[in-house]
Amino acid sequence: MTQSAENYFISYIKENGLSMTPQRKIIVETFLETEGHFSAEHLHDLVRSKVPDVGQATIYRTLKLLLDSGLADTIETGDGGALYEHAYGHDHHDHLICVHCNRKIEIFDETIEARQEEVAKQHDFKLTRHRMYLYGICPDCSG
Known part of the structure; x- marks a missing residue:
């Protein structure tokens, strides 16, 4: 427990x-x-x-x-x-962040997570943690 x-x-x-x-x-x-x-x-x-x-x-x-x-x-x-x-x-997650309204959207993508592990392994790097922020414009601000 x-x-x-x-x-x-x-x-x-x-x-x-x-x-x-x-x-x-x-x-x-x-x-x-x-x-x-x-x-x-x-x-x-x-x-x-x-x-x-x-x-x-x-x-x-x-x-x-x-x-x-x-x-x-x-x-x-x-x-x-x-x-x-x-x-x-x-649970681990990453973020999309709107540069206009500062809205934050939590995301999780298995393909991205697996690719990060692969890149670390290619460099003989033991990954202990990470965070990813993707900045852009949310649908409310782009329309």
Whole structure:
């Protein structure tokens, strides 16, 4: 049985000599409750609705721990910003990103995935993870 994401995170921070502070706990819980793609600022707003004194710097530090632990992943928005999403316990996917409205579409293509593995193997490269962003114009913005 797979351990819960929260327990996984607690194990990760203990292994790294850190502790689960009350603020860190509410940030992690709120992160895990929030589905989809969201900014650090949006997460901060959600956390502050529960605990008003949590600062933006604490959000960013905890997001870095979530990324380092493998619980979170980032999506580069193409304009220098980043969005966050769950990684642990979620199937791998890539993204189509509209450069006009910033719409994100999650995609998975077995042919592309297999080709990436082949390219890595051709270069005697052990692939551990990857992400792919395809930028363009969505149907709503092109019409």
